[in-house]
Amino acid sequence: VQAELGRRLRHFYDTAKNEDEPVPARFAEIIDRLDRAVVRESKA
Amino acid sequence: MTIDNGLRDIMLGATPNLRAFAISLTSNVDRADDLVQETLMRAIANIHRFEPGTNMQAWLFTILRNLFHSEYRKRRREVEDADGKYAATLAEQPRQGAHLDFQDLRAALARLPRDQREALLLVGASGFSYEQAAAICGCAVGTIKSRVNRARTRLADLMHLTDIDGDIGPDGVTLSALQAVA
DSSP: OHHHHHHHHHHHHHHHHTSSSSSOHHHHHHHHHHHHHHHHHHHO | OOOOHHHHHHHHHHHHHHHHHHHHHHSOHHHHHHHHHHHHHHHHHTGGGSOTTSOHHHHHHHHHHHHHHHHHHHHOOOOSOTTOHHHHHTSSOOOSTHHHHHHHHHHHHHHSOHHHHHHHIIIIISOOOHHHHHHHHTSOHHHHHHHHHHHHHHHHHHTTTTOHHHHHSOOHHHHHHHHHHO
16 A cells, blocks of 8 residues: 555656646746855855 | 855756645645745745755755745645545545546645645655654654654545555456456
8 A cells, every 4th residue: 555655646746846847937047046146145 | 155056956956846845735836836936035045054065955845844834824724625625536436547546646635734744745755764854844753754654544545545456457447348348
């Protein structure tokens, strides 16, 4: 039962992971701000 | 802190898992995406608190989980099948293979208590160890193990997984076709 449950859970999760596009553009844009944040931090 | 190009790639690589976790927690893609967006913004604003060499994905999951819980406390509402509509869909054994399996699992997850759901998702789907999941949830390892066990038992019960043999055999449509041929 546990193995079957694990299989279904991973399948569900993988489907959720690939819903629409894996990483929507708006997330990539936010992550691109990371470099600026690190630069700001290093100057502080 | 020096600019670490790897940090960006790690964050980007962790985002699909983060999103899947958020979708699984909230049962709502829009709400999940808002949660992920807020998580990433918080992470970047607090990047100086991240300890290089530690697990970035676990750090992001911790932020997301805390945001989810504080949002829940504010809104005082949860997708846990308050009106029992999901329960009705679980009354019968799955008959149409993977699609129904998926719907049943989604509905069953929504019926789990929040702490059990997140423990099961972290360990059973996200691939975190019990120790990592305990750190993310801010509780003891034994507590996580207990929550995962209870979640598994409850899910198996909700999804009628006590008799796996029944799921492995042919579905109703196939059986009907076989009987018609015989």
